[in-house]
Amino acid sequence: MKDLPHVSAFKVLRNAGRILKNPLPFHQENFDKLGDTFRISIPGDVQAFFSRSPEVVKQILQKKHRYYSKSKLQTKDLAKYIGKGLLTAEGNHWRTHRKMIQPAFHLKNLKTLLGIMHKAIQEELQRITPNKELDVFELMGDLAFQVVAKSLFSSNDIREPMARLKQITEDNQKMLIREMRQPYFKWWFNGSGKIRNELNKAQAARDILDKLIEERLANDQKSTDLLDMLLESEYEDGSKMPRKQLIDELLILFAAGHETTANALSFTLYFIAKDANLQERLYKEVTSMDAQGFGMEALKQIPLLQSCINEAMRLYPPAYFIDRTALEDNEVAGIQLKKGTVVLLSMYELHRHKDFWDKPDSFIADRFVHMEPKTYAGHYFPFGAGPRMCIGNAFATYEMAMAVMELIKNYTLSTSMDTIEINPMISLKPKAVRLRFTPRKNLSTDA
Numbered sequence: 001m002k003d004l005p006h007v008s009a010f011k012v013l014r015n016a017g018r019i020l021k022n023p024l025p026f027h028q029e030n031f032d033k034l035g036d037t038f039r040i041s042i043p044g045d046v047q048a049f050f051s052r053s054p055e056v057v058k059q060i061l062q063k064k065h066r067y068y069s070k071s072k073l074q075t076k077d078l079a080k081y082i083g084k085g086l087l088t089a090e091g092n093h094w095r096t097h098r099k100m101i102q103p104a105f106h107l108k109n110l111k112t113l114l115g116i117m118h119k120a121i122q123e124e125l126q127r128i129t130p131n132k133e134l135d136v137f138e139l140m141g142d143l144a145f146q147v148v149a150k151s152l153f154s155s156n157d158i159r160e161p162m163a164r165l166k167q168i169t170e171d172n173q174k175m176l177i178r179e180m181r182q183p184y185f186k187w188w189f190n191g192s193g194k195i196r197n198e199l200n201k202a203q204a205a206r207d208i209l210d211k212l213i214e215e216r217l218a219n220d221q222k223s224t225d226l227l228d229m230l231l232e233s234e235y236e237d238g239s240k241m242p243r244k245q246l247i248d249e250l251l252i253l254f255a256a257g258h259e260t261t262a263n264a265l266s267f268t269l270y271f272i273a274k275d276a277n278l279q280e281r282l283y284k285e286v287t288s289m290d291a292q293g294f295g296m297e298a299l300k301q302i303p304l305l306q307s308c309i310n311e312a313m314r315l316y317p318p319a320y321f322i323d324r325t326a327l328e329d330n331e332v333a334g335i336q337l338k339k340g341t342v343v344l345l346s347m348y349e350l351h352r353h354k355d356f357w358d359k360p361d362s363f364i365a366d367r368f369v370h371m372e373p374k375t376y377a378g379h380y381f382p383f384g385a386g387p388r389m390c391i392g393n394a395f396a397t398y399e400m401a402m403a404v405m406e407l408i409k410n411y412t413l414s415t416s417m418d419t420i421e422i423n424p425m426i427s428l429k430p431k432a433v434r435l436r437f438t439p440r441k442n443l444s445t446d447a
């Protein structure tokens with residue numbers, strides 16, 4: 001069995017200030033010095049195990065997934081706000097609901113959602129003020145939220161309740177991050193009523209969803225949206241999902257589906273805005289597609305655009321680490337792991353590992369155009385792997401391609417920002433991404 005290199009609790013404490021701000025450089029230094037897998041003692045007597053090894057990732061997420069559960073961060077801390085839905089549930093409860101919900105995300109069902117998604121994207125992009133720098137991260141946040149909202153509630157009038165729901169989701173997340181990063185203030189968060197206040201807001205979010213479901217049930221018309229698919233799904237004995245469970249699942253789809261997509265879109269658009277030549281190539285690609293609009297076949301016709309999105313998620317994976325806890329003592333790639341060990345798989349580091357990627361820190365727009373998926377499947381995991389892999393993978397892939405296409409067709413993008421700053425929270429966010437959108441129509445009239 002391997003004796004793993006170790007980072008002491010003392011070293012972690014000495015670096016506490018910078019870890020609080022941005023933990024990624026600290027992790028990178030440790031990986032570069034200690035190798036692809038190391039142990040770390042987190043003050044408070046938590047033993048964690050960090051890895052950027054493809055073999056360890058494969059074993060923990062796929063081959064030996066039964067020995068691991070999600071960490072407390074998701075199953076308890078996050079679950080107290082958004083309930084026990086797919087992302088936060090474990091064991092049989094998770095398995096039963098994954099089986100029930102999975103069909104709603106199959107390609108044949110997504111096909112019926114493409115029109116709804118496209119309309120939602122077009123509506124959100126109408127908010128762009130041309131020729132003026134704006135924070136695209138904020139815009140993409142609204143866009144991704146509306147796409148999930150309209151895919152669920154296509155027939156309801158939802159703008160106002162969704163604005164409130166989005167605000168609550170964001171407020172809850174801010175509180176969760178404070179609880180995570182300042183655990184020593186937990187007594188104060190509890191005593192001062194801050195957590196109670198957020199839990200009350202979370203209840204208000206549930207009431208909003210409950211009312212929308214009531215409205216849907218009162219209206220007999222079929223909608224063929226995600227909510228209809230969830231309302232029709234059945235347990236093995238033919239019964240339907242209880243209302244509370246349905247609301248948990250809806251809250252999870254909002255939480256898991258909007259911020260990740262907004263992050264990936266913002267990073268992608270930044271890289272595109274930096275390169276005028278790339279934009280012209282993308283413009284040619286999207287304007288020479290079949291004229292039938294955006295169908296399921298569309299992705300095959302836009303390899304360069306897809307490659308740009310994949311490359312942005314390689315450099316800045318929204319789920320920049322995946323966490324698990326060992327359920328019992330076991331062995332992974334020659335390493336003995338004790339029950340209760342927290343495992344942190346760094347996708348950020350694996351996606352930039354110099355053994356697997358040429359010029360790992362550079363954005364190379366064409367990188368994925370020339371590679372067969374099987375050549376990178378073992379070291380590229382933007383959507384995770386194994387049975388807990390993202391259920392919204394295809395949904396997000398179509399949504400992102402549609403949004404970028406829509407922008408490229410109508411605008412040229414530019415930015416005055418030389419670099420992009422990151423903000424690693426629960427997901428890997430950019431700080432503001434200021435872009436300017438110049439309408440293409442004006443360009444051709446001016447010419």
Ligand code: HEM
Nearest residue numbers: 086087256257260261264318319383384388390391392396
């Ligand atoms: C670029 C966008 C997205 C990225 C990068 C992403 C990434 C991920 C990753 C890495 C996981 C696995 C986490 C783990 O194993 O611990 C996950 C799970 C999940 N994602 Fe996504 N996601 C995206 C978009 C979406 C969308 C659009 C939806 C829904 C509309 C969604 C719903 C979910 C759900 C429900 C889970 C939990 C699945 C389960 O445990 O059974 N995601 N996502």
